[in-house]
Amino acid sequence: MLEVLDNLPHDLVYSPDQVSPWMEVWIEKVKGSSQASEVYKPLQDPLISRCVDIIGMNEDKASVSEKLTFAAKGVLSKVFPKPRRAWLPTGCLKLMDTLHQALPSMSLIASDFSYLPDVSIPGDRAPLVSSKDGKTSDHRNYFDAQGDADIFFPTDFRLLEQIDHNCAGFSKEQKNPGAFKPVKKRRTIILDTAAFMEEFGMPLKTRTKDGYNPLLDDFKNTKFYLSVPTHNVPTHSRRN
Known part of the structure; x- marks a missing residue:
């Protein structure tokens, strides 16, 4: 998948303060x-709720260290309340669900923007919204994205990895006491585009006389995600 994720639907969530x-x-x-x-x-919305759980935004399912962080934020929020906004890749979650259901043993290569410059819309993973009318102009509000505006979302590749594992059936939670520790069903790696091209491309053939190499020097704000199935099989509870 090349530059698919940045155009997929996202959902926006909001909180009036840190807790x-x-x-x-x-x-x-x-x-x-x-x-x-x-x-x-x-x-x-079930997709939004699931995204919140995968990211770990839900305090009810937080670890001990995360709960301590939430407690500290609770004190801070009373003194300096700060609204929070986050854009959730629900379209990506739905796509990965579909792919894993149809092709559970698939090998996946995805490349997209890891960050976007000059984003003025607030929120984690906020999009770049721009229009062209003789020249490109970026909007400060997504409400301006009417008709001819382009919307690009940066891809959080660590979150993509979490979504991939989740859709493959992996869960950090050990649901049954005495059961084997959950194992991941995917082997994954995240590479900068330059590192990917060094490993799998032919950068020696694209270097110019002055040393410039488009495969290595361009696309600084893009990454590659590689995911293949492991040989792990579903775990079963130990017999007493």
């Missing part, structure tokens, strides 16, 4: 106006 529960962001038209505004509602 309040995350809420879904809905877009609704203002009555009597052509304008739209954000409306915040409790989490109810």
Whole structure:
């Protein structure tokens, strides 16, 4: 997959401070106006809730160290409340689910933008929204993305790896006492594009006389993700 992930749908979640529960962001038209505004509602979409769990944004399922961090943030939020916004790759999650269901033993190579320059829209993994009208102009608000605007999302490759493992059936939680420790069913690696080209390309043949090499010197804001199945089989509970 080449530059597929950056165009997939994302969902926006919001929290008014560092410790309040995350809420879904809905877009609704203002009555009597052509304008739209954000409306915040409790989490109810299963894809959004699953993304929140995979990322570890849910305090209820946090580890001991994460709970200590949440406690510290709770104290800080009372003094300096800071709203939080995060864009969740729910389209990627749905795509990976479909791929794993149809091709459970697939080998996957994906490449995309790992970060985007000059993003002014707030939130983790926020998109770059731009339009062309003689020249390219970037928007500061995603509400401006009407009709002819391009929307690009950066790919969090560590999160992509977590989603891949989750869709393959791996869970960090040990559901049954006495069961074997869960094992991952995928072998994965994340490489900068230059490192990928050094390993799998032919950079010696693309070097120019002045030393410039487009395979190694360009595409600095892109990465490759490689994922192949392991020989691990589903674990079973030990017999007493």
